[in-house]
Amino acid sequence: MSDDVPLSFGGGPGGLDAQFSALDGLADTYDTTASRAVRWGAAAATTAADPALVHSGVYAPATFASVEAGLLGLSVGTRSLTVNAASWTLQAAAVRTVSTVFEAADAGIAGQVDAIQYGLGYSVGYLVGFAAHRAGSSGLPQPGDDLPARDGSGGGADGGGALVAWALANPDAFEALLGSGGGLVEGLWDASDGAATPGFGPWALPTTAAAAGALAGFYRQGTPVVDQVEGPVRGQAASDLAGLVRQLDAVSERSALPEGSGTIEIRRTGEGADAAYVVLLPGTDDLTTLPGEEDQDVRDAATNLASLGGSPTAYTAGIAEAMRSAGITADSAVTLVGHSQGGMAAVQIAASAEFDVAQVVTLGSPIAAMPAVPDGVQITALENRSDLVPHLDGQANPDRDHLLTVEFDLDGHSASSAHAIGVYERAAAAFDASDHASAQATRAALADANAVGDGEVTSTVYRITRELPPTESGQPASGQSG
Amino acid sequence: MFPDVEALHSLATTYRRRAETIRVAAADVVRDAYATPWHGLAADAARDAAIGAALVLRQRADDHDAVAGDLVRHAEAVAATVASIVAIRDRFLEIARSVGAVVTEVAEFAGDSIEALGGALDAASGAVGGIAGEAIGAVGDGLSSLAGGADDALRERIERMTLPPAGDIGWLQVDVENL
Numbered sequence: 001m002s003d004d005v006p007l008s009f010g011g012g013p014g015g016l017d018a019q020f021s022a023l024d025g026l027a028d029t030y031d032t033t034a035s036r037a038v039r040w041g042a043a044a045a046t047t048a049a050d051p052a053l054v055h056s057g058v059y060a061p062a063t064f065a066s067v068e069a070g071l072l073g074l075s076v077g078t079r080s081l082t083v084n085a086a087s088w089t090l091q092a093a094a095v096r097t098v099s100t101v102f103e104a105a106d107a108g109i110a111g112q113v114d115a116i117q118y119g120l121g122y123s124v125g126y127l128v129g130f131a132a133h134r135a136g137s138s139g140l141p142q143p144g145d146d147l148p149a150r151d152g153s154g155g156g157a158d159g160g161g162a163l164v165a166w167a168l169a170n171p172d173a174f175e176a177l178l179g180s181g182g183g184l185v186e187g188l189w190d191a192s193d194g195a196a197t198p199g200f201g202p203w204a205l206p207t208t209a210a211a212a213g214a215l216a217g218f219y220r221q222g223t224p225v226v227d228q229v230e231g232p233v234r235g236q237a238a239s240d241l242a243g244l245v246r247q248l249d250a251v252s253e254r255s256a257l258p259e260g261s262g263t264i265e266i267r268r269t270g271e272g273a274d275a276a277y278v279v280l281l282p283g284t285d286d287l288t289t290l291p292g293e294e295d296q297d298v299r300d301a302a303t304n305l306a307s308l309g310g311s312p313t314a315y316t317a318g319i320a321e322a323m324r325s326a327g328i329t330a331d332s333a334v335t336l337v338g339h340s341q342g343g344m345a346a347v348q349i350a351a352s353a354e355f356d357v358a359q360v361v362t363l364g365s366p367i368a369a370m371p372a373v374p375d376g377v378q379i380t381a382l383e384n385r386s387d388l389v390p391h392l393d394g395q396a397n398p399d400r401d402h403l404l405t406v407e408f409d410l411d412g413h414s415a416s417s418a419h420a421i422g423v424y425e426r427a428a429a430a431f432d433a434s435d436h437a438s439a440q441a442t443r444a445a446l447a448d449a450n451a452v453g454d455g456e457v458t459s460t461v462y463r464i465t466r467e468l469p470p471t472e473s474g475q476p477a478s479g480q481s482g
Numbered sequence: 483m484f485p486d487v488e489a490l491h492s493l494a495t496t497y498r499r500r501a502e503t504i505r506v507a508a509a510d511v512v513r514d515a516y517a518t519p520w521h522g523l524a525a526d527a528a529r530d531a532a533i534g535a536a537l538v539l540r541q542r543a544d545d546h547d548a549v550a551g552d553l554v555r556h557a558e559a560v561a562a563t564v565a566s567i568v569a570i571r572d573r574f575l576e577i578a579r580s581v582g583a584v585v586t587e588v589a590e591f592a593g594d595s596i597e598a599l600g601g602a603l604d605a606a607s608g609a610v611g612g613i614a615g616e617a618i619g620a621v622g623d624g625l626s627s628l629a630g631g632a633d634d635a636l637r638e639r640i641e642r643m644t645l646p647p648a649g650d651i652g653w654l655q656v657d658v659e660n661l
Contacts (some may be wrong), residue, residue: 022517022518022519022520023518025514025518026514026518026520027513029510029511029514030511030532031597033507033511033539037539037542040500040504040542043500044549047493047497050492050493052485052486052489052490053489053490053493053553054487055483055485056485056486056490056556056557056560058651059485059560059563059564059651060556060559060560060562060563062559063552063556063559063560064556066552066555066556067549067552067553067556070545070548070549070552071549073545074542074545074546074549079538079541079545080542081542081543084535084538084542087531087535087538088511088535091528091531091532091535093653094528094531095528096615116498296526359578447552
């Protein structure tokens, strides 16, 4: 039974992108009607010259004249079908013009917002960086620097608590601040040489994703190591989305155990060509990893930044290896369910197009700037407005036909509680009970993909860790887990 | 050559069905216009335009029904004319048989256009080729009240006549009652 969690739906089948498609579809209908009207009019002209009709004319001239007059009226003249066809053609052109203008306006507005955010971020970053340099700071690290070899200029988190409190109270502003992430970081770096030359610097970071990717350059990803730790074991399929989230929660709890980090689960229904798979992907195990402190925990801050930047990671490579090991082929029906970093990994796996992913469900994942997925992949993104993590990409999810964003507001008293899987389970239950058309369509799609149902499943648990090359400063290839 | 009355009825059926097809198309396009998720003044104006054009389409559907009705009436009129032609020809042949006349009737031509038929009639006026002769034995039918001389005159008149083909509209010009 679900408590009453109000949901708001964006994108998906009812979103703007779908509306643009619907407008184009209406224009096509008008064009088709025009073509048919032209054919009907032409058919009337052909009938007027029909040999049997013409031959019969002398036998009843008066009635023949009435028939001919009626047919000519259908084919020529101001009341003809030809004129009506022209009306439909004009209307089709008008509707297409509106659709084009709407799409251009939508894109133009988005572009203007992005430009404003970038400009503000750059200004702030440059001023802060310039002031810090004048105050004697040793300068900001650049990607590729061996940070452990530098003097400890910290990553002090003294102001972190205040920042988190502010962000929880102002999630939209927090997202906007991060939306300027590219400009902010680029401004900081451009100012770090102490020269008063804003706008000139080696780094071009137009987006938050670019900034995240640049920061990810401080870390080492290493290579994945995949071990099968349990199964195959028979179990029960999830009956609905909330059931899938509960199963994901169980996998996530295993990850919290000693020697459990990096655990994922792959569940199979059916056999052979009818087999369908659900891949459950928990989120970050170690958020505190600093550059140079990477270890075998593959779901760490390094992977977060790399995923935000759209780069492949050891986690996604390990997931793909586990999927292949489980027997998933390019023709297998696959549903991916991921929380936080797991959701980002799910989108990256779908975007790689190695597998036939039909459905992706993300819970509290910043996916707005993630790579495009192939046609046919439907993403359902649950986002708690009080959860800071989905805002880390600095922008709202785009309105796309294939991307349904479901927002709600629960447990905003702390960053961790707002991000917990339990909160998303409550929202999933509300989704399962919702009569919104998009919710109904998604539930049907999950059932069609055999991601939910009342049958048996066979599940296998894998653990993904990473292997690291030695560092320049001589740190071992794989450190202790964080 | 007889006119094809069945073909006329078939055309009428075609136009009735097309009328219904057009009505369905008009309803479908209005339904699609309202189902499109588009709101605002422009959307309202576009829907009004679609309704207007669909109304015109329905009027053309009504016109198709009217044409179908005209075709049926025309087919019936043509059939009545053909019946008259058949009756006149049958009466003529009956009279010709009664006086033992040999009837000269133009055969049907393969061409089915009016021009071809007109040409055939022109060609047949010289009674050349394609003549279907019909020898009618002298059979008393009790209709002629004249003595043998009158029958001979009638027979000679009939045998001088160049008659149109069976089913031809020209039979309406044959004054059977005043032979």
